[in-house]
Amino acid sequence: MKLHIKNMVCSRCKMIVRAELEKLGLRPLSVELGEVEVSGEISAERKTEVERALEKYGFALIDDKKSRLIEKVKNKIIELIRGQEKEFPKTNMSDYLSRELHHDYTYISNLFTQTEGTTIEKYFIAQKIERVKELLVYDELSLSEIAFQLHYSSVAHLSRQFKKVTGLTPSHFKKLGEQKRKPLEEL
Template structure:
């Protein structure tokens, strides 16, 4: 049985969900961001137990198609931003999402905006800026390398979006060594 799970946005989340489901006797066939496939089908009692365990750990079982589509969209964007392959962020996002989710992008865009209170593009920017903060904080890459890795056309473009989003330039942020980063599931619109 395939389940869609809200707020499952990092590798630690995957581990927690897998461990907690196995504790209650569920066999996890596969698991990835926002999705877990359990062996067999679940009785109503088992489903309620799964929901309860997920909620106790800050997750939510998605049961309607629109919520699932929004969560899949968010997870695809997070995977793109955190991919080790910077080429992935140099793709056309609307084409990628439409093809992967098999939905019209204008429908997806309107649905996302109505659910999240921001556009898909703004969500992507917020995710990129959070990743930029992480990379700046750890001080292993130059700003030019960070810009390339995050799919920006130039350092100036990254700096402009960084300042617009955070109120600081990347250099100012670096000087602060501030840990004002957000958890991935807290980035974006309505949380």
């Protein structure tokens, strides 16, 4: 049986979900971003136990198809930005999401905007900027290496977008440090 889980957006989230399910005596066969497959069927009472256990960590079970699609969009974007996809798509985001999620992009886009109150493009940019912040704080890559890694056309483009979103230049942000970062689930 597959369970769909909201706000499961990182490797640490996957570890927490796996551990909580195992504490409840369930056997997770696979744990992916936003989705867990467990052996056997789960009763309504058992689902309630799972929901309570996961709620403590800010996760929620998703039952309806539209919410699952929104979570899949978010997870695909996060996978792209974090480099978990094998290769950054050579096509545009709309073609990529349509192909990966097997839905018309207009439908996906309208549903995302209605549900999240922002566009897919703005969500994508927000995720990229949060990744830039993270990489700046780690201080292991130069700004041009970050721009290349995140597929910006230039350092100038990254800097303009960063300033537009945060109000700060990347170098000023770097001086301020970790305090300006938001957890992924708050975006």
